[in-house]
Amino acid sequence: MHQLRICNGTSADIEYVYREFRDIYKLINSSNFPDEDDVFLYHIQAYTELGYNYREISELKRLVKRKDPTQRIAFIKDFSRELNQSYKAIDAFLNDNQEIVCYLKDLQKFKFAFAYPFIIKAYKFFKDDTLKLKKFLKYLEKIVFVHNITFTRADIRSRLNEFLGFGSDIDVDDFFFKIFNKLSGESYWKDSSIRNVLSGPMYNDLARYILKRYEIYLRKNSSEGYIEDLVCRMDIYKGSEEERTGWWLEHIAPQTENTGENSGYEEYDSDFIDNYLHSIGNLLLTSAEHNIVLGNERFPVKLSSYRNSSMFHHREVEQFVRDNRWTREAIRRRRDKIIEFVINTWGLEQNLKKFQDFKR
Secondary structure (H helix, E strand, C coil): CHHHHHCCCCHHHHHHHHHHHHHHHHHHHHCCCCCHHHHHHHHHHHHCCCHHHCCCHHHHHHHHHCCCCCCHHHHHHHHHHHHHHHHHHHHHHHCCCCHHHHHHHHHHHCCCHHHHHHHHHHHHHCCCCHHHHHHHHHHHHHHHHHHHHCCCCCCHHHHHHHHCCCCCCCCHHHHHHHHHHHHHCCHHHCHHHHHHHHCCECCCHHHHHHHHHHHHHHHHCCCCCCCHHHHCCCCCCCCCCCCCCCEEEEECCCCCCCCCCCCCECCCCHHHHHHCCCEHHHEEEEEHHHHHHHCCCCHHHHHHHHHCCCCHHHHHHHHHCECCEECHHHHHHHHHHHHHHHHHHHCHHHHHHHHHHHHC
16 A cells, blocks of 8 residues: 555555455455465565565565556556465465365475465466366475475475466476476485485374375275275374374384283394384374274284274285284385385376376
8 A cells, every 4th residue: 555655546546455455354364374474475476576586575665666657556456466366376275175185285284385386376377277277286296295205405496486487378297397307306306315215214294194195095096995084184193192183103013112922023123223113114194092002012913903994004014914923024015115105106206207108
């Protein structure tokens, strides 16, 4: 409003901007929005030449001042209208329950802010083309996952900045082929970096996401698979041990060594503790109730429970067992299978190969 008055905007101009911001605050007050300052930032990153280089409001003011005086009022009105559209795009994203959107929402817990400018533009441009929107979000989810699983401090924004100017006419496959090619050209986001991380301890929240997706993958590849009850469950990072709610990571070989006779586990020497105990091959996603009940039980007791579980990745544990014991070899073989699932699902280099094979 202040800039409009400086530029001698009419009462009609002021009323126009007022209506746009009135709609924005209706959305803010009615939805579980990100912080409004953050949305303002995502909008500027998506729709101005500043992109991810935007840091403070003075930069936007300078952008306005560089405009011809006759164009400033139009710029302010357009900016207000587009800002309103950005809020509506985020509202559409937050209220979208298609499968890929639920996965992206799971990843909001991690380094996710860089994805919002792409999400805003995708929902604006492709809201009437559900197949194109779905494909765009599938590719974007892979980038978000890979950036987080590699635990890199590399500045992904500086690599993606050149791509923020995309329009509604893009070929989604070609667009993300270029992004994947750029990112996978650096060690931070290579498939080998993913393998290295997953070969070590993985007792963290990303393991929860991987195991949720792995469970869905197993169900989809089974004639009895049913995924609708699992896809949009948003409690994989929440839970109270006292209330026995939410989902938890269970260690198959328990964190506290069972030293009883015929426990079914190997001795917890330094090698086992450092390289196997917290391996993703030794972890399951389970209910708090299940986790508390089984706790430190002998492996044969746990295995009997897994056989009767409704969770497919629980039942699958038996495939890695030899002589009714849970060993380093079993953990390693299960870990390697999950790593291959992760690389095939998210690996940028692997997805580039798939894209190239498809184009041939």
